[in-house]
Amino acid sequence: MGHRTPLYDAHLAAGAKMVDFGGWDMPIHYGSQLEEHHTVRQSAGMFDVSHMTVVDVAGNDSRAYLRHLLANDIDKVGEGRALYTCMLNERGGVVDDLIVYKGADQFRLVVNCATRDKDLDWMEGQAGGYAVDIRERPDLAMIAVQGPEARAILEQQLCDAAGKAVREMPFFGFETVGEWLIARTGYTGEDGAEIILPGGKAPELWQRLLDAGVRPIGLGARDTLRLEAGLNLYGNDMDDDITPWEANLGWTVALDDAERDFVGRRALERHKERDHPVMRGLVLQDKGVLRPHQTVHTHSENGEGKGETTSGTFSPTLGQAIALARLPAGTTGTVEVEIRNKRLVAQVVKPPFVKKGQSSYKPV
Numbered sequence: 001m002g003h004r005t006p007l008y009d010a011h012l013a014a015g016a017k018m019v020d021f022g023g024w025d026m027p028i029h030y031g032s033q034l035e036e037h038h039t040v041r042q043s044a045g046m047f048d049v050s051h052m053t054v055v056d057v058a059g060n061d062s063r064a065y066l067r068h069l070l071a072n073d074i075d076k077v078g079e080g081r082a083l084y085t086c087m088l089n090e091r092g093g094v095v096d097d098l099i100v101y102k103g104a105d106q107f108r109l110v111v112n113c114a115t116r117d118k119d120l121d122w123m124e125g126q127a128g129g130y131a132v133d134i135r136e137r138p139d140l141a142m143i144a145v146q147g148p149e150a151r152a153i154l155e156q157q158l159c160d161a162a163g164k165a166v167r168e169m170p171f172f173g174f175e176t177v178g179e180w181l182i183a184r185t186g187y188t189g190e191d192g193a194e195i196i197l198p199g200g201k202a203p204e205l206w207q208r209l210l211d212a213g214v215r216p217i218g219l220g221a222r223d224t225l226r227l228e229a230g231l232n233l234y235g236n237d238m239d240d241d242i243t244p245w246e247a248n249l250g251w252t253v254a255l256d257d258a259e260r261d262f263v264g265r266r267a268l269e270r271h272k273e274r275d276h277p278v279m280r281g282l283v284l285q286d287k288g289v290l291r292p293h294q295t296v297h298t299h300s301e302n303g304e305g306k307g308e309t310t311s312g313t314f315s316p317t318l319g320q321a322i323a324l325a326r327l328p329a330g331t332t333g334t335v336e337v338e339i340r341n342k343r344l345v346a347q348v349v350k351p352p353f354v355k356k357g358q359s360s361y362k363p364v
Contacts, residue, residue: 001025005050006141006199010206014216022114024051026219033220037316040188040225041357044147045217046209049187051113054140054196055123058106059132066100066107068262069126071244073254079104082172082185085252087122088264092243092271095122097234097252099185101174108181108196110142112234126263141202143195145214146225148357150192151184157212166193187222189229189352224313227322230281230351236292237279237310237324243271246326248279248351277307277326281351281361282337284321286344289314294323295338296346298331309337317354324351332364 002025011018016027027048029036039045057066066074072085079102087095096115101108111119123134145154155163165175165182171191174183181196197205210216223233230248232238238247245268253268254260284290290312298305305328312323327335327348336343349361 006202029218036221044150047144050141053116054137055109061130065130092264092267093240094238141199146188146192188225228354281349282323282346290321290323297336
């Protein structure tokens with residue numbers, strides 16, 4: 001038996017198929033992954049993401065500590081805004097990707113559940129010399145409501161202050177309402193909000209949204225949605241041996257302040273000057289299924305080369321197989337993906353594959 005979120009019983013009552021995910025018993029779907037995917041693209045669905053690890057960082061040196069720990073610079077955003085970033089090791093590899101919420105007197109980080117132990121050890125190990133308090137928050141739950149109708153439904157179902165926050169906050173903004181942190185963030189490519197709240201209050205909110213017609217969505221649809229949106233998954237698309245340059249995450253690296261010596265900076269600067277594989281999207285032109293770790297045969301002015309898919313699935317929105325793949329620099333046009341000893345043609349594209357429910361990729 002794995003860890004259980006405060007919504008475990010609600011998942012069983014809704015007929016969820018439960019699976020192990022990073023040591024947690026989580027819903028993979030509630031009957032139809034395909035229907036759940038379309039629900040989020042067309043209206044609104046809700047996800048239990050309470051398995052994610054929430055960490056609060058406070059103390060006199062919290063700002064300086066996070067400017068050292070993170071590849072992106074928290075000084076780029078003001079109070080009440082969120083920032084997507086990576087923690088890097090000294091080689092420039094990605095320890096984890098995360099969102100940091102910048103408050104008035106503390107910061108809140110949300111990191112991946114599967115890397116919890118590693119992340120907490122790393123954060124503690126980098127805290128030497130800084131006056132900071134690093135505190136995990138297992139008492140909190142997290143519900144994500146996503147889709148074109150998500151914010152309108154939340155505005156109706158939440159109290160006046162919370163509803164007003166949902167209505168008025170900018171993209172990647174957040175607001176604290178009582179014990180709740182409400183953020184306009186997500187992992188589907190759709191608009192919506194993520195609500196971090198006390199675990200004991202989560203079942204009540206879940207039931208209220210369920211009564212309002214919001215459909216529960218499992219991790220299966222969450223994965224197809226995030227891949228259509230061109231969003232990375234830690235462990236698939238990046239890891240301790242992959243730099244942000246190789247994971248299409250160069251935009252999350254802030255090098256403009258030469259005085260900010262964050263962990264991994266020197267390795268990144270050296271690596272940037274060399275030719276390295278790049279992350280691109282693939283859209284399969286033939287019939288087949290794209291999965292992680294399939295060999296990709298490339299052709300360019302530099303000759304024949306090989307790459308590998310990192311994430312792959314069938315896109316319910318596009319009706320085609322799509323993938324993220326790490327390819328030799330300069331790869332454009334079409335490539336061949338090796339599937340069951342056959343080479344199938346795929347178009348190299350720039351993600352996202354889907355935006356606002358429509359095809360949005362561009363050939364490279």
